[in-house]
Amino acid sequence: MVTLHQKVFFKTLILNEYYICIQMQIVPVITYRKIIHIDMDAFYASVEQRDNPEYRGKPLVVGGLPQERGGVVATASYEARKFGIRSAMPSKQALKLCPHALFVRPRFDAYKEVSRKIREIFSRYTDLIEPLSLDEAYLDVTQDKLHIGSAIDIAQQIKQAIKDELQLTASAGVSINKFVAKIASDINKPDGLKFIGPSAVEAFMETLPVEKFHGVGKVTAEKMRKIGLFTGADLKNMAEDELIKHFGKVGRFYYQIVRGIDEREVQPHRETKSLAAEDTFAYDLTTLGEMENELDKIAVLVYNRLLKNNLKGRTITLKIKYSDFKQITRNKSFTAPVANLETISNTAKQLLATTSPEDKKIRLLGISLSNFGEPEVKLKGVKVTGQLKLF
Ligand code: TTP
Ligand code: MG
Numbered sequence: 001m002v003t004l005h006q007k008v009f010f011k012t013l014i015l016n017e018y019y020i021c022i023q024m025q026i027v028p029v030i031t032y033r034k035i036i037h038i039d040m041d042a043f044y045a046s047v048e049q050r051d052n053p054e055y056r057g058k059p060l061v062v063g064g065l066p067q068e069r070g071g072v073v074a075t076a077s078y079e080a081r082k083f084g085i086r087s088a089m090p091s092k093q094a095l096k097l098c099p100h101a102l103f104v105r106p107r108f109d110a111y112k113e114v115s116r117k118i119r120e121i122f123s124r125y126t127d128l129i130e131p132l133s134l135d136e137a138y139l140d141v142t143q144d145k146l147h148i149g150s151a152i153d154i155a156q157q158i159k160q161a162i163k164d165e166l167q168l169t170a171s172a173g174v175s176i177n178k179f180v181a182k183i184a185s186d187i188n189k190p191d192g193l194k195f196i197g198p199s200a201v202e203a204f205m206e207t208l209p210v211e212k213f214h215g216v217g218k219v220t221a222e223k224m225r226k227i228g229l230f231t232g233a234d235l236k237n238m239a240e241d242e243l244i245k246h247f248g249k250v251g252r253f254y255y256q257i258v259r260g261i262d263e264r265e266v267q268p269h270r271e272t273k274s275l276a277a278e279d280t281f282a283y284d285l286t287t288l289g290e291m292e293n294e295l296d297k298i299a300v301l302v303y304n305r306l307l308k309n310n311l312k313g314r315t316i317t318l319k320i321k322y323s324d325f326k327q328i329t330r331n332k333s334f335t336a337p338v339a340n341l342e343t344i345s346n347t348a349k350q351l352l353a354t355t356s357p358e359d360k361k362i363r364l365l366g367i368s369l370s371n372f373g374e375p376e377v378k379l380k381g382v383k384v385t386g387q388l389k390l391f
């Protein structure tokens with residue numbers, strides 16, 4: 001939120017011992033929010049290396065084991081990433097990339113405990129904390145509880161407290177809005193801190209590749225490249241109605257964000273109501289085989305998001321968009337919460353089978369899980385609306 005305060009300056013002259021007001025100017029003063037995005041480095045793997053000294057300095061993979069069917073990588077230590085191992089990759093493939101990697105199953109209780117502790121550290125500085133997953137959160141420190149004033153100093157202190165108290169490292173992004181802060185936290189990982197100040201935001205957005213924009217997946221990025229949009233600067237050259245014409249509602253978001261405007265507030269009470277993954281295909285799907293294949297891939301994405309957020313859902317929903325843009329959903333609910341890859345993909349396929357799938361061409365498939373019950377962590381927050389200028 002960029003607000004316009006009006007400051008009135010009086011220029012005075014001393015003339016014959018009288019103060020005479022000779023000029024009055026109204027000067028706009030723009031004030032900015034101070035947003036920090038904190039994200040733990042190689043989170044699950046770092047906790048495992050901390051708690052098991054024998055894993056330190058080694059390529060470590062946390063997730064499903066390579067010998068298990070459908071086992072996927074939740075995360076990999078930075079040592080393992082050198083071999084090309086990444087989150088959501090099948091564990092079998094990870095083993096091929098690095099045959100001497102160590103594989104361990106996740107210990108969610110340990111990660112939840114660390115998550116609780118980092119949130120306690122954040123809460124020393126502000127109540128405006130919006131957790132995005134166990135290992136990351138947005139903080140609005142426009143007005144911090146300790147009156148430190150500098151968002152960069154606060155980010156540094158938080159990183160130091162996490163190091164001293166939890167023997168773990170985090171990376172921080174500091175900027176004037178959520179979008180830029182989140183991208184910034186990734187720039188100097190691990191153990192990084194990146195500040196993108198008010199005057200640098202627009203230039204930063206201009207150099208950003210379109211893939212990095214919120215909501216731009218593989219298909220949209222390809223579509224953008226086809227019409228000559230590669231970076232923020234290209235998006236900035238497009239008129240707002242043109243962007244809306246090409247990309248729908250999100251076109252307006254692109255228009256604003258390339259100008260450094262993201263007014264989304266840090267929302268302390270936001271709960272995850274559903275987790276979804278979907279894919280729009282480059283070509284419409286016509287055979288059951290293709291559709292089932294795609295559902296298997298989408299199921300892995302949803303499954304990963306469940307793991308990441310440590311959630312289990314009781315309802316599985318299948319979304320289908322046909323080539324004529326008509327959309328339908330089908331869902332199934334279970335009595336016990338589900339967080340199992342096979343159940344997710346099999347249920348999605350069963351739901352698909354109920355829709356006479358081969359009668360129409362399909363352009364998009366999606367799977368979501370909902371009905372989570374109690375959220376894992378609740379935070380209380382007080383809305384602060386004041387604004388300060390210094391970072
Ligand atoms: P991330 O913050 O995305 O990744 P990370 O902390 O492992 O590594 P980075 O240093 O790049 O931030 O995710 C946090 C945790 O969530 C991660 O440690 C494991 C889990 N996770 C999954 O289970 N599946 C996934 O696909 C991803 C991306 C993360
Ligand atoms: Mg992380």
Ligand code: MG
Nearest residue numbers: 039133135136
């Ligand atoms: Mg994260």
